[in-house]
Amino acid sequence: MTSSTTDIPQGDGHLARSLGHGQMAMIAMGSALGTGLFLGSGEAIGIAGPAVIISFAVGSLIAATIALAMGEMASRHPVRGGFGTLAARYLSPFWGYLSRWLYWIVTVCVTGTELVACAAYLAYWFPGVPIWAGILLFAAVIIAINLATVGSFGVIEFFLSSIKVIAVVVFILIGALLVLFGMPGQPAAGFSALTADGGFAPMGWPAVWIALSVVMFSFGGIELLSITAAEAKDPARSIRTAARTTIVRLAFFYVLCIGIVLCLVPWQQAAGTGGDVATSPFVMVFDRIGVPGAAHITNLLVLIAALSAANANLYAGSRILHSLASDGLAPRIAAHLTARRVPAVGIAFSSIGLVGAALLAFTGVGGVFGYMMSLVVFSVIMVWALILVTYLSFRRHGGHGTSFRMPGGVVTACGGLVGLAAVFATVFVRPSMQIAAMVGIPAVLVATILYVAVGRRRLVPEDIDAAFEEAEALR
Template sequence: MNTPSPSSASSAPTDPGRPAEGGHQGLARSLGHGQMAMIAMGSALGTGLFLGSGQAIGIAGPAVIISFALGSLIAASVALAMGEMASRHPVRGGFGTLAARYLSPFWGYLSRWLYWIVTVSVTGAELVACAAYLSYWVPAIPIWAGIILFAAVILGINLSSVGSFGAVEFVLSSIKVIAVFVFIVIGLVLVFFGMPSAPALGLVELTADGGFAPMGWAPVWIALSVVMFSFGGIELLSITAAEAKDPARSIRTAARTTIVRLAFFYVFCIGIVLCLVPWREAADIEDDVATSPFVMVFDRIGIPGAADITNLLVLIAALSAANANLYAGSRMIHSLASDGLAPRFAAYTTARRVPVVGIALSCIGLVGAALLAFSGVGGVFGYMMSLVVFAVIMVWALILATYIRFRRSGITGGTFRMPGGILAAALGMVGLLAVFATIAVRPSMQIAALVGVPAVLAATVLYVVVGRRRIDPGDIQDAFDEAESMR
């Protein structure tokens, strides 16, 4: 496939506010760079840290700290590669539209549909967690009822203008970022200095029960299959570029700061939890999603009301992540519809430039989570998390492959470049292959593959039979023209 030159992308700029084919309008550029960074944090800083960490601890013990450190390096390669491309091409559909241009229309189609599956699954999983956190206070409320309650909240937020959505998400994400920072500060005090009612524990717990790697070092690799769920959401850096006021500056700031914050938060928080709670106890919550290691920390210390406050904060974190993922799913399917790869009516936007049909279609995850919870199926969160990891690995691999092609094409003009360039992307790809290889030993990943592989095959068949005939190269070029006019 011949890659169009950057000059061709600017030959026919279009008005982003112009009604597009089919009577719908383009998206509104209303997001500031602070909001973009917080939206990405909102998606990534959710139940993977506050709830799913119990599963990872159960696999690797205290050595899970290394798993999180390795996971942050893999995620950094993806985030920075995506940021460099998006700073040059802030297109609707983000990395999917970039894959359509630099790889082929098929890979652009597949990456966007896969990511849509990711977002609807994460939205459902996060709402399961929200309902579980609510049951910490009100056990009588069934999980399915809690899911419906919180689904109504995020629907109301997403149906407002993107500016209002960005403001709300900024507040929600700020609350949990501040909360995590405070947790780290308090945790360090408890670990190294103690309190009158709780003497300092130091680092003893990291090696007290079987050593730092009680099950050996192979579980550090296996735990990556859970850990990578924690970093899912950084893709929003690319997707929000299409609605940024100043995409070049916003993406540069967000890409550099988001991954640093995430790595710092995850590694430090997990380390503090493991210093304060015996790792076997922290792992026991794998089968009890009504609590988290963070709530357990304050319950054990006996700080009055601290556990309730922590539970409220982790609920906000999960709600924020669900909110951000519903946003991402609606924008992804809007992009697919705009390029003729989904029903055209899904590209319709309201007078406020909100893709209301995309939001409605992306509620499948909410409905599915509620139905599974209502049916009494156990392990809903764990299975949904595994499916997300499976799909995210494939999406991230396509992002890195797109980046390698992007760099080889010699395109310039981005606001920053990823350190290490193609070599860093290749190392990130090796890391993703290592995570994918856990399918050989993780039953939940095998179940996810049983769902994910047929989904990929079905999407491929649909593309061959229907999709490729509907592709109009002008639709993809229009996205680049619009982005070029806003740089």
């Protein structure tokens, strides 16, 4: 039985349940469908050539196991803190603590770097505007959006993500037309480019595996399905719909878009498309059919994509911090909600990445963002692995979704863990993954020491139990 929002107790600590299932799916899409598709796919193409299509297909299968496992658990327990609170219950309080703090670090770093991208895209039109000023401008926009009611946030994020989805659909339709039928005076491109210039796998089949280290993080953001469950109007229906549609859309969009790009653009040329807007795969396809101002259109799209991703990550960071504070694992003040049921203190703390990005841009310090993103890579792998391990424990203790179950259950989850292990194994051959391990492992050690020294004494198990009781009462 579903409670209406008017039935929900509004005491301090209870988030408002205002998100519809369409909004939940779009919030997850807003984080996952970002500049990686519009600009950043060139690096993966450069590693594997046309065979990167297989990398994206395999990556989507791995991501699907994570999304579906979260969907099943969250439909049963739509708790604040999502997968982190579930890990605290089904694994141990330490793993719940670690997964949430690691993911908070991810959201802080990603929010800051996405706003750096926004500022760079703004400078494409207004080169006189300093990067730090652009960061502060867009920071004010997303903070204002997040301080509004969660319903308003959902509407705005739905709108921003819809623009990206429409753009991708238009791109696919135009690209498919060029590949299959051509245009007046322009013959169909066909599929010959996929095997030209060295064949389908010019860098060898091992490169398909190595490219996964880049491809997998195009799917980052699906974790939001679990976090938004605590603010869903109808958790069971919303999670079921969002989990299924999000992963299908992402797989369809990424695989089809990359395939179309590689049919229309020689892969060596597409491999160099990660640098700027003017050489984006989108611009190349739009230029091919003579769309005027293709670079300006693409710049607007990537700006919206980055702004939407920053907006969604700030939301996720504030909710994760709220759950940590509610469990005694972060300053208790971060659990406070405004009259609009918004964790304003959590939003303020989670904005540290925005301030840091502006300061780094102002002082001209270089190289820091590379390490920040390496930490993101390592943390996301750990979080995803913990989600699947939590799911295995969830099923071992007799748990199952009330209205939604992952096809294959435990077998599928184990397959996802094998896939994540394969992605992590690229640490032996990719320098960027080695940096990720060098930054990430010390970060985990520091977090563990802090938990033993401080967090373990502050943790009140009853707080975790209360989160599950609250979710059960409102589900």
